[in-house]
Amino acid sequence: SRGSGSSTPPLARPSTAGEAFARMVHAVELGRPDEDREDDEEEREGLLQGRLGKEEEEEARRAPRGAGAAGSVWARLWQAWSRPPGPNSVAPECLRGCVAYSRREEELYLPLRRIANIPYDAQEPIHERTLRQLFAAARSPQEARELPAGKDPRWKELGFQSEDPRTDFRGGGLLSLQNLVFLAEAYPERTARMLREAAPPTSSGSGVAEYLFAAACINISAMLVLLLGLNSVPMMSPVRSMPCPVHAVARKNVARVVAALAASQRDLEGIDASMPPAREVLGELFSSAIFKLHDEWRAICVRKPNATLLDFGDALSATAIALERFLGSLRAPASRDAADATALSLLFEPLQKVDPLHWQTRFLNQLARCRSGALELACRACAMLAQLADEFGLLWFLRKRAGGMEL
Numbered sequence: 001s002r003g004s005g006s007s008t009p010p011l012a013r014p015s016t017a018g019e020a021f022a023r024m025v026h027a028v029e030l031g032r033p034d035e036d037r038e039d040d041e042e043e044r045e046g047l048l049q050g051r052l053g054k055e056e057e058e059e060a061r062r063a064p065r066g067a068g069a070a071g072s073v074w075a076r077l078w079q080a081w082s083r084p085p086g087p088n089s090v091a092p093e094c095l096r097g098c099v100a101y102s103r104r105e106e107e108l109y110l111p112l113r114r115i116a117n118i119p120y121d122a123q124e125p126i127h128e129r130t131l132r133q134l135f136a137a138a139r140s141p142q143e144a145r146e147l148p149a150g151k152d153p154r155w156k157e158l159g160f161q162s163e164d165p166r167t168d169f170r171g172g173g174l175l176s177l178q179n180l181v182f183l184a185e186a187y188p189e190r191t192a193r194m195l196r197e198a199a200p201p202t203s204s205g206s207g208v209a210e211y212l213f214a215a216a217c218i219n220i221s222a223m224l225v226l227l228l229g230l231n232s233v234p235m236m237s238p239v240r241s242m243p244c245p246v247h248a249v250a251r252k253n254v255a256r257v258v259a260a261l262a263a264s265q266r267d268l269e270g271i272d273a274s275m276p277p278a279r280e281v282l283g284e285l286f287s288s289a290i291f292k293l294h295d296e297w298r299a300i301c302v303r304k305p306n307a308t309l310l311d312f313g314d315a316l317s318a319t320a321i322a323l324e325r326f327l328g329s330l331r332a333p334a335s336r337d338a339a340d341a342t343a344l345s346l347l348f349e350p351l352q353k354v355d356p357l358h359w360q361t362r363f364l365n366q367l368a369r370c371r372s373g374a375l376e377l378a379c380r381a382c383a384m385l386a387q388l389a390d391e392f393g394l395l396w397f398l399r400k401r402a403g404g405m406e407l
Contacts, residue, residue, distance in 0.1 A: 073391050076387055076391065077384055077387055077388060077391070079387075080380075080383045080384045080386070080387035081380050081381075081383065081384045082380075083380070083383060084100075084376075085099050085100035085248070085376060085379035085380070085383075086100050086101070087100060087101065087102050087103040087106065089379055089382070089383060090382055090383055090386040091378065091379035091382040091383065092382070095375055095378050095379050095382065096379055097252075098248075098249055098252060098372075098375050099248035099249060099252055099372060099375045099376050099379060100248070100252070100379070101251075101252065101255050102255075102259070104259060104262075105255040105256075105258065105259050108255075108258050108259060108262055108276075108277055108278050109230075109255065109258070109278055111276050111278060111279070112175075112230060112276070112278040112279060112282060113230050113232070115174055115175050115178065115279075116173070116175045116225050116230040116231060116232075117173070117230075117231065117232045117233065118173055118174040118175070119169075119170070119173045119174070120166060120169035120170065120172075120173055120174055120177060122166050127174060127177070128149075130174075130177055130178065130181060131165065131166070131177060132144050132147060133181055134177065134180050134181045134184060135147055135154075135155075135158075137181060137184035137185045137188065137191075138158055138184045138191065138192075138195070139154065139158075150164065151163035151164045155214075157195075157199065158195065158213065158214045159195070159198060159199075159211070159212045159213030159214035159215055159216065159217075160212070160214045160215060161212060161215055165214065168214065168215055168218055169218065171218060171219075171222060171235075171236065172218040172219075172221045172222050175221060175225065176217070176218045176221035176222065178279070178283075179217065179220075179221045179282070179283060179286040180214065180217050180218075180221075182279075182283035182286065182287065183217065183283070183286065183287045183290060186283065186284075186287060187287055190291065194213060194290070194291075194294050195213055197209050197294070197298070198210060198211050198212075198213040198216075198294075199213075209294065209297045209298040209301045210309075211297060211309060211312055212309075216290075216293060216312070216316075217286075217290055219238040219316060220238075220286060220289045220290055220293060220316075220319070221286060222235060222236075222237075222238055223237070223238050223239065223242065223289070223316070223319070223320060223323070224282065224285060224286060224289065224323075226242070226244040226245060227242070227243070227244070227245055227246040227250075227251075227320075227323060227324070227327070228245060228246070228251055228254060228282075229244075229245035229246075229251060238316050238320075239313070239316050239317050239320040241317065241320075242317075242320040242324075243324065243369070246323075246324055246327060246328075247324075247328070247368060247369045247372035247373070248372050248375070248376055249328060249368060249371065249372040249375065250324065250327035250328045250330070250368070250372070251327075253327055253328070253329075253330040253331070253332065254281065254285070254327060254330065256332035257281050257330065257332045257333075257344075257347065258277050258278050258281050259277075259332070260332045260333055261277040261280060261281060261343075261344065262277040264343075265277065280344065281344065284344050284345055284347070284348050285348055287348075288348035288349070288351045288352070289319060289323060289351070291351075291352060292319050292322055292323075292351050292352055292354075293315055293316065293319045295352065296314075296315040296318045296319055296322075296356070297312065297315040300314055300315055317356075318356040318357065319356070321356035321361060321362065321365065322351060322354040322355075322356045322361070323351070324365050324368075325354050325356075325361050325364060325365055325368075326348075326350060326351040326354055328364070328365065328368035329364075329368075330347075333347065
């Protein structure tokens with residue numbers, strides 16, 4: 001298993017827990033049992049069309065008030081310029097393909113966007129079962145069966161701020177809980193080791209790098225939601241200097257990985273496709289980010305022996321810098337190789353080698369932002385030039401028609 005450090009591909013591992021997890025995710029997404037999903041494809045298409053329609057409405061509202069009437073030339077040119085590059089952009093593929101999601105990628109992201117905006121609800125049975133699933137993975141199934149429904153001091157041993165973990169999920173929602181479950185089930189040994197090192201030395205922990213493990217995981221989950229632009233409402237960023245979202249090229253790189261994984265699940269036989277591709281990719285990215293955060297905090301504790309939780313923000317900031325650098329250089333595997341032994345879990349390992357304190361890392365981040373911004377400006381310029389050509393063609397037609405009427 002991956003928890004023991006072997007190279008078994010994540011898509012080929014036994015999926016008894018994965019299938020149950022996937023059924024729970026689909027039930028949350030669609031609001032009904034998984035056996036009643038005959039109209040799933042139609043619903044996803046409708047959601048996609050609705051999302052694209054909302055984007056067009058937002059672009060129309062961004063038109064300047066001083067541009068005159070809604071149908072004026074300047075208003076239409078401004079709308080063409082301010083429209084973010086999308087699958088229907090008139091820009092060449094060599095530009096659009098670097099910064100804009102394809103229609104297929106948008107469709108694959110839809111379930112993830114929905115879950116990212118679902119708050120944790122203690123009255124929802126599915127949410128409560130997922131919380132108990134986390135306890136079973138982090139502690140033991142026997143303890144989970146005996147766990148009381150309300151508060152319990154053992155939750156604090158997992159790194160929550162109080163004996164009731166439900167209050168901690170107010171900032172991260174259901175997705176942060178699902179990410180924690182993914183980490184504990186996919187990497188049980190590494191999770192147990194990090195919990196021991198993060199626990200206070202007076203308890204069962206070693207106190208090597210004491211911090212609130214579960215609370216830190218919720219912060220990392222919120223960080224990834226903001227970096228990837230999955231939130232539909234404003235959220236508090238764990239790191240003030242972090243770009244929200246990260247530049248378009250980095251987001252496109254992640255979308256390519258999701259699309260490659262989806263293609264491999266569709267084309268190859270014998271692959272565990274019980275978990276949606278976007279959830280699988282985010283789960284692996286989240287796990288790698290937690291490993292990086294833990295290592296950065298340990299390094300800070302070594303450099304500064306008297307470090308306290310007030311210094312933990314430095315570890316979060318370093319992780320955000322490393323994530324931006326890594327996502328900006330991420331390359332998707334070929335579709336035929338997306339499910340082999342070196343695929344998903346190994347794809348995110350280079351994140352651990354990024355040095356966020358090195359000047360080159362910050363320089364390359366700035367360079368990637370400039371490149372991404374230039375590509376977006378080029379796409380917007382193509383859209384405005386296309387609109388300008390349409391306007392001139394329309395004016396020429398009207399003038400020719402007016403001239404004919406005078407004659």
